[in-house]
Amino acid sequence: MSRYPVLMASIESAGSPMSLKVSMLAPYISRRAGGLMDCVRNLSRFLENEHEIHVDIIGVEDEFSPEDRGLWGNSSIHLVASKHAAFRYAPELSRKLSSLTPNLLHTHGIWTYLSVAAVRWSKSNGGVTPRPYMVSTHGMLDPWALHNSRWKKIMAGFAFERRHLENAACIHAINQAEAAAIRAFGLKNPVCVIPNGVEVGASNATNRTPPWAAHAASDRKVLLYLGRLHPKKGLSILLRGWKKAFKYEKDWILVIAGWDQGGHRRELEQLTRELKIADSVQFTGPLFGEARDTAYQNADAFVLPSLSEGQPLVVLEAWSHARPVLMTQECNLPEGFENGAAIRMSATVEGAAGALGKLFALEKSALEEMGRRGRDLAIGNFSWSEIASQMFAVYQWVLGRSAPPNCMLFD
Numbered sequence: 414m415s416r417y418p419v420l421m422a423s424i425e426s427a428g429s430p431m432s433l434k435v436s437m438l439a440p441y442i443s444r445r446a447g448g449l450m451d452c453v454r455n456l457s458r459f460l461e462n463e464h465e466i467h468v469d470i471i472g473v474e475d476e477f478s479p480e481d482r483g484l485w486g487n488s489s490i491h492l493v494a495s496k497h498a499a500f501r502y503a504p505e506l507s508r509k510l511s512s513l514t515p516n517l518l519h520t521h522g523i524w525t526y527l528s529v530a531a532v533r534w535s536k537s538n539g540g541v542t543p544r545p546y547m548v549s550t551h552g553m554l555d556p557w558a559l560h561n562s563r564w565k566k567i568m569a570g571f572a573f574e575r576r577h578l579e580n581a582a583c584i585h586a587i588n589q590a591e592a593a594a595i596r597a598f599g600l601k602n603p604v605c606v607i608p609n610g611v612e613v614g615a616s617n618a619t620n621r622t623p624p625w626a627a628h629a630a631s632d633r634k635v636l637l638y639l640g641r642l643h644p645k646k647g648l649s650i651l652l653r654g655w656k657k658a659f660k661y662e663k664d665w666i667l668v669i670a671g672w673d674q675g676g677h678r679r680e681l682e683q684l685t686r687e688l689k690i691a692d693s694v695q696f697t698g699p700l701f702g703e704a705r706d707t708a709y710q711n712a713d714a715f716v717l718p719s720l721s722e723g724q725p726l727v728v729l730e731a732w733s734h735a736r737p738v739l740m741t742q743e744c745n746l747p748e749g750f751e752n753g754a755a756i757r758m759s760a761t762v763e764g765a766a767g768a769l770g771k772l773f774a775l776e777k778s779a780l781e782e783m784g785r786r787g788r789d790l791a792i793g794n795f796s797w798s799e800i801a802s803q804m805f806a807v808y809q810w811v812l813g814r815s816a817p818p819n820c821m822l823f824d
Contacts, residue, residue: 709730
């Protein structure tokens, strides 16, 4: 008997090699999903545009869905109502999946009702072999993530999540660190290692006024943070490090752009007042679309002081705009350090101050060279076209239509 009965089932039931329907489950299709929204949106778009595949995206409806739906263009979007915000309980989800009749289901994220719905869909096959699904964990099995709300996740694991993960035909990791976390969780499924991607193109955002222009002198350099305002992002450490480093360098300002989560912005603003650095730190609120591009293009450098990440899209975006980066090793992008596109920052106050000091000491030409190296990395290693091709190859293998691609790990 096969070690992976789901794979054997998919081999027996695969349809025409030139037709493939995939349904993607996402927690949200809006800004509430953070960088995961852009990952799912771009992956689905490039899969449809460059391969013989139809993708349906199913997400839980929220207050931002009507506005952010436009970001998905012509993608096939299906929204379901949730009766529990945190768990994403959506009773109509199973009916929606049945009506779409996908060959393969791809779940993005774990620890919610989406996991329950995926297993139910897999088993609801008229008593025959289960339908195949795969799971992208998006950093949610990393040690920091598991420790956060630890007991809730232990209970969720017993209740439904381990079953969801253990029965997946394949688990998607975005890098080797995440693959190691998947194995450390005790999972023995096949794992595909495929990074997140980023679009690299010309931008005229330098001709637009950045959101901090009214509050900062034009001759001051800008260090940009963009993302959720959450304790996991290490911003309180960054601010304390900024206090230490800034007393030696007055030519920079720190711009913190992002949406508040759990009242953390208020805590950070209070910290800037306590540290007496409020005149060199600006909070802009969330930035999307052209405003986001404008921020990247008008910043002089980018910082991500996270305590835990899967693979942060914002760093890839900064590199795509040729911006030098300060980041922790927990961002899981070691190629940035190896290729001279990033300055390493340890997740301590002294580590933040030291990394900031290195940044402040760089001449303009050195900053520009670091940014060029980052852009080269984005183009060479993180092209969405190549990433979609790799994922398509995994889909074909899961359905028994091809040999396993090189991105697969079996031990």
